[in-house]
Amino acid sequence: xxxxxxxxxxxxxxxxxxxxxxxxxxxxxxxxxxxxxxxxxxxxxxxxxxxxxxxxxxxxxxxxxxxxxxxxxxxxxxxxxxxxxxxxxxxxxxxxxxxxxxxxxxxxxxxxxxxxxxxxxxxxxxxxxxxxxxxxxxxxxxxxxxxxxxxxxxxxxxxxxxxxxxxxxxxxxxxxxxxxxxxxxxxxxxxxxxxxxxxxxxxxxxxxxxxxxxxxxxxxxxxxxxxxxxxxxxxxxxxxxxxxxxxxxxxxxxxxxxxxx
Amino acid sequence: xxxxxxxxxxxxxxxxxxxxxxxxxxxxxxxxxxxxxxxxxxxxxxxxxxxxxxxxxxxxxxxxxxxxxxxxxxxxxxxxxxxxxxxxxxxxxxxxxxxxxxxxxxxxxxxxxxxxxxxxxxxxxxxxxxxxxxxxxxxxxxxxxxxxxxxxxxxxxxxxxxxxxxxxxxxxxxxxxxxxxxxxxxxxxxxxxxxxxxxxxxxxxxxxxxxxxxxxxxxxxxxxxxxxxxxxxxxxxxxxxxxxxxxxxxxxxxxxxxxxx
Numbered sequence: 172x173x174x175x176x177x178x179x180x181x182x183x184x185x186x187x188x189x190x191x192x193x194x195x196x197x198x199x200x201x202x203x204x205x206x207x208x209x210x211x212x213x214x215x216x217x218x219x220x221x222x223x224x225x226x227x228x229x230x231x232x233x234x235x236x237x238x239x240x241x242x243x244x245x246x247x248x249x250x251x252x253x254x255x256x257x258x259x260x261x262x263x264x265x266x267x268x269x270x271x272x273x274x275x276x277x278x279x280x281x282x283x284x285x286x287x288x289x290x291x292x293x294x295x296x297x298x299x300x301x302x303x304x305x306x307x308x309x310x311x312x313x314x315x316x317x318x319x320x321x322x323x324x325x326x327x328x329x330x331x332x333x334x335x336x337x338x339x340x341x342x343x344x345x346x347x348x349x350x351x352x353x354x355x356x357x358x359x360x361x362x363x364x365x366x367x368x369x370x371x372x373x374x375x376x377x378x379x380x381x382x383x384x385x386x387x388x389x390x391x392x393x394x395x396x397x398x399x400x401x402x403x404x405x406x407x408x409x410x411x412x413x414x415x416x417x418x419x420x421x422x423x424x425x426x427x428x429x430x431x432x
Numbered sequence: 433x434x435x436x437x438x439x440x441x442x443x444x445x446x447x448x449x450x451x452x453x454x455x456x457x458x459x460x461x462x463x464x465x466x467x468x469x470x471x472x473x474x475x476x477x478x479x480x481x482x483x484x485x486x487x488x489x490x491x492x493x494x495x496x497x498x499x500x501x502x503x504x505x506x507x508x509x510x511x512x513x514x515x516x517x518x519x520x521x522x523x524x525x526x527x528x529x530x531x532x533x534x535x536x537x538x539x540x541x542x543x544x545x546x547x548x549x550x551x552x553x554x555x556x557x558x559x560x561x562x563x564x565x566x567x568x569x570x571x572x573x574x575x576x577x578x579x580x581x582x583x584x585x586x587x588x589x590x591x592x593x594x595x596x597x598x599x600x601x602x603x604x605x606x607x608x609x610x611x612x613x614x615x616x617x618x619x620x621x622x623x624x625x626x627x628x629x630x631x632x633x634x635x636x637x638x639x640x641x642x643x644x645x646x647x648x649x650x651x652x653x654x655x656x657x658x659x660x661x662x663x664x665x666x667x668x669x670x671x672x673x674x675x676x677x678x679x680x681x682x683x684x685x686x687x688x689x690x691x692x693x
Contacts, residue, residue, distance in 0.1 A: 175436035186447035258536040260575040275519040296553025306567030307446040314521040330591035
């Protein structure tokens with residue numbers, strides 16, 4: 172990793188900023204436009220200028236080249252901070268956001284996941300809960316709980332007890348013959364793979380319900396899947412003490428996202 | 433500001449870390465030991481090694497000298513990050529936290545505050561809500577709402593609707609002849625000035641109740657105060673549309689903290 176930000180950068184001091192993690196295959200980013208649009212939408216929510224996104228393609232290409240990742244699968248991260256901040260919470264009048272890119276090898280398409288239910292709740296009462304923001308400590312703490320329990324991922328509920336998403340993935344499950352995913356208003360990260368799976372499923376005549384769901388719905392599900400931009404659709408084989416048998420719908424869902432992973 | 437952190441620092445990429453803001457008068461930090469103890473306690477909650485705190489005094493002194501702030505009032509900030517992180521939420525096995533210090537002139541003892549009630553909620557369901565963490569975006573957003581409304585500070589409720597604290601201060605109010613402050617379990621930053629005021633008031637025979645309070649309790653209060661380490665006790669003169677007359681208890685409360693500001 173080359174490059175640094177100054178001690179007074181608000182991304183560092185206050186988590187004031189956003190990021191995107193983009194799958195790149197042989198130098199070709201997947202869902203590139205969608206990632207940029209999501210970051211621009213997040214900038215609007217946070218009232219940050221999105222002008223630096225014009226440099227995203229250049230910065231991304233240079234990061235991939237510097238990491239020697241123009242071949243194979245890479246995870247490209249774009250990070251946008253609110254820039255130099257001075258002291259305190261108030262942004263300076265002459266705010267200049269900063270964009271930088273880093274690249275790393277992408278994780279391999281994963282084996283079925285083991286997931287716990289974390290005690291760390293998501294905050295549906297903040298717009299940040301739907302954004303990939305630089306204030307990601309709750310997700311870090313939830314994932315730590317998963318690792319401490321010998322699991323790979325952590326399911327997070329919101330403070331009302333509704334199922335939201337995993338620390339670094341969205342959730343889908345099969346319950347009573349219906350495919351379900353939590354509604355964004357539950358404090359759910361607005362995942363691009365989530366949106367792709369929902370849209371493609373519906374186009375193919377497969378209904379997916381977005382709803383407020385209690386933990387009991389997830390706990391009693393016949394099958395559970397995680398989705399994110401790097402691994403696509405990943406089945407859950409163990410959920411908080413309960414084994415889940417392989418389910419034929421996994422193949423259907425993976426096929427929906429096959430060209431995106 | 434001199435110094436920088438690398439693009440892969442987890443404080444920058446994920447808000448994985450803590451900070452303290454310490455008032456320094458003529459080179460003498462106020463509540464120094466309490467600040468270090470709070471940061472160490474936060475490290476324990478986040479499972480971060482607190483060994484770097486041994487360098488805090490050296491780093492702080494150098495930051496004050498570099499900023500030419502060994503005279504007068506300075507705000508010294510200690511920032512502890514989880515260090516270099518690699519990709520993703522999981523901390524590396526060989527985690528090495530990083531501590532750095534910055535200094536700026538401290539804000540002057542403030543005039544009475546104008547405060548709104550923010551729509552951004554606090555997350556009582558995360559331990560981070562009680563810590564000065566690097567994931568402070570909710571506080572930034574709440575403060576922005578205050579500024580947009582021509583106010584100085586934002587009162588934040590938690591997702592259950594209970595009053596928590598302000599974006600960068602704790603709250604006290606007088607209601608039915610009783611002094612009240614929200615209980616820490618409401619998603620309240622565990623402020624050192626809050627603790628000092630409570631402890632000193634009780635020692636002086638003044639009761640302060642820590643409780644779960646509805647917004648209506650605050651909205652109907654006879655007097656409201658903000659506290660933090662830089663300004664001590666600050667009266668609120670306007671709260672979300674309602675003017676508050678000066679109250680004689682302000683002098684009492686300010687006197688409790690007079691030696692700390």
